[in-house]
Amino acid sequence: MTSEDVERLLIQFQDESGEVLGAPFDVPLDITPDKLQLVCNALLQKEEPVPFAFFARGEAEVVTSLRVCVKTLGVETEQVLPVVYQPQAVFRVRAVARCTSSLQGHTEAVISTAFSPTGKYLASGSGDTTVRFWDLTTETPHHTSRGHTHWVLSIAWSPDGKKLASGCKNSQICLWDPITGQQIGKTLCGHSKWITWLCWEPLHLNAECRYLASSSKDGSVRIWDTLLCRTDKILTGHTQAVTCVKWGGDGLLYSSSQDRTVKVWRAKDGVQCRTLQGHGHWVNTLALSTDYVLRTGAFEPAFATINAQDVTGSLEEVKEKALERYNKGSNPERLISGSDDFTMFLWNPAEDKKPLARLTGHSALVNEALFSPDTRLLASASFDKSIKIWDGRTGKYLQSLRGHVGAVYQVAWSADSRLLVSGSSDSTLKVWDVKTGKLSVDLPGHADEVFAVDWSPDGQRVVSGGKDKCLRM
Amino acid sequence: MPQNEHIELARKRHGYRLDHHERKRKKESREVHLRAHKSKKMIGLKAKLFHKQRHSEKIQMKKTLKMHEQRKTKQKNDDKTPEGAVPAYLLDREGQSRAKVLSNMIKQKRKEKAGKWEVPLPKVRAQGETEVFKVIKTGKRQKKAWKRMVTKVCFVGDGFTRKPPKYERFIRPMGLRFKKAHVTHPELKATFCLPILGVKKNPSSPLYTSLGVITKGTVVEVNVSELGLVTQGGKVIWGKYAQVTNNPENDGCINAVLLV
Numbered sequence: 264m265t266s267e268d269v270e271r272l273l274i275q276f277q278d279e280s281g282e283v284l285g286a287p288f289d290v291p292l293d294i295t296p297d298k299l300q301l302v303c304n305a306l307l308q309k310e311e312p313v314p315f316a317f318f319a320r321g322e323a324e325v326v327t328s329l330r331v332c333v334k335t336l337g338v339e340t341e342q343v344l345p346v347v348y349q350p351q352a353v354f355r356v357r358a359v360a361r362c363t364s365s366l367q368g369h370t371e372a373v374i375s376t377a378f379s380p381t382g383k384y385l386a387s388g389s390g391d392t393t394v395r396f397w398d399l400t401t402e403t404p405h406h407t408s409r410g411h412t413h414w415v416l417s418i419a420w421s422p423d424g425k426k427l428a429s430g431c432k433n434s435q436i437c438l439w440d441p442i443t444g445q446q447i448g449k450t451l452c453g454h455s456k457w458i459t460w461l462c463w464e465p466l467h468l469n470a471e472c473r474y475l476a477s478s479s480k481d482g483s484v485r486i487w488d489t490l491l492c493r494t495d496k497i498l499t500g501h502t503q504a505v506t507c508v509k510w511g512g513d514g515l516l517y518s519s520s521q522d523r524t525v526k527v528w529r530a531k532d533g534v535q536c537r538t539l540q541g542h543g544h545w546v547n548t549l550a551l552s553t554d555y556v557l558r559t560g561a562f563e564p565a566f567a568t569i570n571a572q573d574v575t576g577s578l579e580e581v582k583e584k585a586l587e588r589y590n591k592g593s594n595p596e597r598l599i600s601g602s603d604d605f606t607m608f609l610w611n612p613a614e615d616k617k618p619l620a621r622l623t624g625h626s627a628l629v630n631e632a633l634f635s636p637d638t639r640l641l642a643s644a645s646f647d648k649s650i651k652i653w654d655g656r657t658g659k660y661l662q663s664l665r666g667h668v669g670a671v672y673q674v675a676w677s678a679d680s681r682l683l684v685s686g687s688s689d690s691t692l693k694v695w696d697v698k699t700g701k702l703s704v705d706l707p708g709h710a711d712e713v714f715a716v717d718w719s720p721d722g723q724r725v726v727s728g729g730k731d732k733c734l735r736m
Numbered sequence: 737m738p739q740n741e742h743i744e745l746a747r748k749r750h751g752y753r754l755d756h757h758e759r760k761r762k763k764e765s766r767e768v769h770l771r772a773h774k775s776k777k778m779i780g781l782k783a784k785l786f787h788k789q790r791h792s793e794k795i796q797m798k799k800t801l802k803m804h805e806q807r808k809t810k811q812k813n814d815d816k817t818p819e820g821a822v823p824a825y826l827l828d829r830e831g832q833s834r835a836k837v838l839s840n841m842i843k844q845k846r847k848e849k850a851g852k853w854e855v856p857l858p859k860v861r862a863q864g865e866t867e868v869f870k871v872i873k874t875g876k877r878q879k880k881a882w883k884r885m886v887t888k889v890c891f892v893g894d895g896f897t898r899k900p901p902k903y904e905r906f907i908r909p910m911g912l913r914f915k916k917a918h919v920t921h922p923e924l925k926a927t928f929c930l931p932i933l934g935v936k937k938n939p940s941s942p943l944y945t946s947l948g949v950i951t952k953g954t955v956v957e958v959n960v961s962e963l964g965l966v967t968q969g970g971k972v973i974w975g976k977y978a979q980v981t982n983n984p985e986n987d988g989c990i991n992a993v994l995l996v
Contacts, residue, residue, distance in 0.1 A: 372821045390821020416824040432827075459824045480827075504828070521828070523924075543963050544924070547825060630825055672825070714823045 273343045276303060287343045299346070317346050364402040365708070366734040368395055373728025375417055375715050379424040380559045382719035384441045386427050387728055388415030394429045396441055399724065402736060406444025410437045416458055419475075422466035422560035423581065426489070428475050430458030436477055438489055448492040456480035460507045464530070466560035467586035468514060470578040474530075476516055478505035484518050486530070496533040500526055507549040511596050512557060512589050513613060519546035525600050527612045539610055541618055544603035548631050552597040552655060553589065555636035555676070559720045561585040597655070601629035601643055609641075609658040620658030624651055631673050635680035640697060642683055646670035650685055652697060662700045666693055673715060678722040686713030686727050694725075708735060855979050856922075856993050860953030862940045863888070868949060872907065883907065889914055889984035891932050891948045891956070906947055914950070917990040919958050919978045932990075933957040933975055950990060954980045958992070 275287040284306055290299075300315050371390030378385055384405075385397045394415055396405040413432035420427055426447060427439045434454035438447040457480050464474040474495065475487045484498040484505055503521040510516055515536065516528040525539040525546055551557070561584035597619070598610045605625045608618040627647035634641050634655055641653040650664040650671055669689030676683055682703060683695045690713060692706040711730035718725050728734045737745060753759075771790075778786055869884035885907040892913055898904060920927045936955040938944035950956065961974040978992035 371819075374821055374823045390819075414821040416827075457824070457827070459827075506825070545828075672823075714826075 274346045275343050276306065277345045283345075364736050366397055366402065366404065366736065367732070368404045368407070369393070369728075369732045369734075371414075372711075372730040372732055373715060373734055374414060376717045376726050376728045376734065377418050377420055377427075378717050378719040378724075378726065379420045379427075379441065380422055380720060381424050381562045382721040382723065383424065384420075385719075385726055386418055386420070386429075386439075386441065387715075387726075387734055388418045388429050389728075389732070390414045392431065394418065394427070394437075394439060396427075396439075396444055397734070399736075406441075408437075408439050408444050408446065410446050410450065411435060413457075417461050419461035419463055420558075421463045421472035421475075422557065422585070423470070423472050424560075424562075426472065428461050428463070428477075428489075430461050430477055432457040434458060434479060434481075436461065436475070436487065448489065451477075451487050451492060451494075453485055453487075453494050453497075454479040454481055454483070456504070459505060462508050462510045464510050465512050465557045465585070465589070467512065467582055467589050470582035470585075476508050476510055476530075478508035478518055480504040482520070482522075484508050484516065484528070486516075486533070498526075498528050498533050498535070500535050500538075503545075506545065506547055509549045509551050509554070509598075510557070511551055511598075511612075512553045513596060515613065517549055517551070517598055517612060519549045519600050521545040523602075525549065525598070525610070525612075537612065537616055539600070539608070539612065539616060539618070541608055541621075542600065542602040542604055542606070544628075546600050546602045547629060548601040550599045550601075550632045550634050550641070552634045552638040554634055555638075555678075555720075556588050556591075559588075561588070562720065597634075597638075599632045599634070599641060601632040603628040605629065605645075607632055607643060622651075622653055622658050622660065624660055624663075625649070627670070630671065633674055633676060635676045635697075636678055637680045640680060642674050642676065642697075644671040644674045644685060648687070650674060650683070650695070652683075652700070664693075664695050664700060664702075666695075666702050666705075667691070669712070672713065675716045675718040675725070677718050678720055684716055684718060684725050684727075686716035686729070688712040690729065690731075692716065692725075692727050706735075709733075855953075855955065855995060857953045857979055857981065860939050860951075863944075863951055868940075868944065868951075869906075885909065886912065886947065886949055887985065888912070889950045889990065891915070891935050891950055893934065893948075908947070912985070914984065914990055917956065917958055917978065917980070917992045919960075919992045919994050921963070921994050922996065928962060930958040930960060930962060930978075933959055936977060950980055950984055952980055952983050955995070956980065956990075956992065958994075960994075 271289045271291050273287045274290055276284040296317055299317050303315055369387070369389040369391055373387050373389045375388045376385070383399065385399055386394055388394050392411040392413060392415060394408040396408070398405040411429065411431040415429050415431050418427060418429045427441055428436055429439065430436045434452065434457055436451040436458060439445070440447050454477065458477050459480060460478045462476045463472055466472065473488060473490050475489055476484060477487065478484045482499065482501045482503055482505060485494050486496040487493070488495045501518065501520040501522055505518050505520045508516060508518045510530065514530050516530050517525060518528070519525045523540065523542045523544060523546060526535055527537040527539065528535050561581045595611055595613050598612045599607055600610065601607045605623070605628060607622040607629055609620040609622065610618050625643065625645040625647050627645050629643050629645045632641060632643040639655045641655045643651050643653065648665070648667045648670060652661045652664065653659060654661055667685065667687040667689055669687045671685050671687045674683055674685045681697060683697055684692055685695065686692050690709040690711055692713060693702055694704040694706065695701070696703040709727065709729045709731055713727050713729040715728045716725070724736055726734055726736050775786065775790060868886060868888050870887050871881050872883040872885050874880045874883055883905060889912050890908050892908060915931055916929050917932050918927050919930045934957050935945055935948045935950060936957050938949055938951060938954045940951065955977050957975050958978050959974055960976045961972060977995045979995060980990055980992045982991040984990045
């Protein structure tokens with residue numbers, strides 16, 4: 264009788280919030296993640312098998328087999344070992360490997376790019392004062408929209424994908440229709456200095472996509488009514504330029520400014536709720552954990568097809584879908600603010616004034632921070648040429664991605680949160696595999712600094728625009 | 737009375753002729769016609785010189801007229817948008833080109849070697865001893881003059897105790913001792929009242945540095961824990977240098993700019 268002398272270990276499955284699943288049971292130490300997955304799926308009684316990632320005691324990830332993990336952790340085999348399981352996205356996004364095309368047409372540097380929420384349209388704003396729409400299937404220019412008188416600094420798609428708002432350096436905002444390329448309504452004037460950021464109201468709060476928030480260097484945030492083409496509310500309170508404004512899913516507006524504070528406003532009546540202080544220098548960027556969900560609205564990336572489609576259904580249906588997707592995510596909403604003082608703060612703005620965590624480690628200013636679409640991870644791009652990955656819930660530092668030789672300007676997550684693309688001033692784009700922390704693909708090809716990077720929400724394409732006046736897909 | 741002032745003297749004594757101002761005005765207006773007449777009739781070398789001068793005068797007059805005209809009409813805004821478009825997050829920052837960054841690095845290394853640092857006020861007037869110190873006479877007949885009193889603002893540390901009065905050479909009056917400074921952050925343009933930690937260097941003399949005398953251009957160390965600055969390792973910065981920008985003995989307060 265050959266007794267299997269393989270050591271066995273008692274493990275107990277736990278989900279992320281600590282709830283236990285089933286009773287502890289014996290597994291051989293050689294068990295691999297695949298087998299663990301089968302067991303977990305069986306325990307959860309899911310119809311479709313969902314891929315999981317397993318973390319022993321919540322820290323070390325089980326990559327090859329449990330034995331390796333145990334050795335590194337130094338766990339006694341007598342006790343029950345808790346194993347945390349995390350569902351991964353069902354779909355996998357393939358790493359963008361090559362540049363399919365280089366879209367020329369702009370006569371000045373490309374400053375901002377954005378995919379529509381369904382991934383069907385692409386818009387780019389540039390220093391030649393035009394906003395250009397591009398046809399993604401043929402990768403050629405679709406429309407050129409003229410109307411601005413100065414550089415187009417920021418663009419934002421409405422969550423239903425039917426309108427695009429663009430703000431320029433002469434403090435004007437224009438709305439465009441992506442299908443015809445024509446301007447909708449009047450030009451919105453009102454700010455006295457240039458527009459720094461635009462943000463639409465989320466779909467589940469208002470399915471018509473009527474309200475738009477804009478922040479400007481003159482220190483005010485204005486809420487515009489796009490149907491009547493006029494200012495609805497003006498939120499003043501900041502003493503210096505407002506660098507970023509985000510519309511949260513609970514009807515709260517968050518604005519960050521150069522006066523080192525982040526202010527929380529109630530969108531309904533424009534009243535300031537809270538001021539979040541703590542930074543020592545300008546606050547450059549804000550990111551919400553629900554960013555991805557709010558951006559894509561009612562569109563579910565798992566159901567994406569090769570040819571992206573418009574969002575169908577009546578207003579009510581669309582609103583329902585968006586609300587569903589919003590509620591699926593982990594509540595409450597978390598906010599991260601990145602600043603020139605080289606640190607970031609993780610806040611729970613709906614609850615209290617004190618930050619949850621302070622994320623230090625960068626040696627130069629933090630330019631952009633983004634939550635991953637599954638809100639578990641957080642990436643921060645900084646002028647010290649590195650990108651740091653942090654835990655999205657607690658703010659603990661996970662890893663550093665080094666490889667760029669110039670300041671990293673922008674990052675974008677893939678829809679399944681496994682890959683990250685970053686554009687920098689050294690004119691290259693790098694795709695990183697977050698799990699291993701290594702460079703997956705290097706995408707050179709731009710002739711000059713890369714100013715804007717975006718990954719389409721259905722995960723099929725990455726677009727980047729820069730100082731060399733061309734867009735690359 | 738000097739030779740050439742008889743006209744003025746007469747004017748002071750008797751005033752002007754009754755029709756003086758009108759005659760003056762009319763003569764001046766006739767001058768234009770006389771010049772034109774001269775310009776037409778003159779010949780020879782004299783004429784050449786005269787014409788040259790007149791030509792340059794005419795050009796100057798035309799230029800000033802054009803300038804005045806421009807101010808009257810409103811200029812249409814320049815349609816051409818400037819070059820060098822940058823995204824919103826780079827707008828308030830001065831972009832440093834790569835070449836400049838490299839040369840800056842080299843310059844900084846050289847400065848470090850030489851021990852010289854860049855300060856907002858590089859050159860300050862050196863204060864002599866007679867300015868900073870006042871001689872105090874002591875003794876039964878007030879003849880001994882070895883004591884000095886500091887006439888400028890100074891900083892003494894927390895645990896400062898005077899030497900025995902009979903033996904102390906430098907007197908630092910309590911009225912001129914300051915603990916706090918108004919420090920301005922050059923980028924944020926905000927001013928904070930921060931406690932002074934110590935005097936790092938007084939540009940006039942190392943003697944003043946050791947005494948703690950604060951004059952314009954002195955580099956002091958201030959406690960910046962109020963600002964909430966953090967190093968890369970997560971440690972909080974609590975001391976930074978600042979340079980004094982005013983004459984504190986005249987103003988009654990110390991204004992400084994932070995050296996970042």
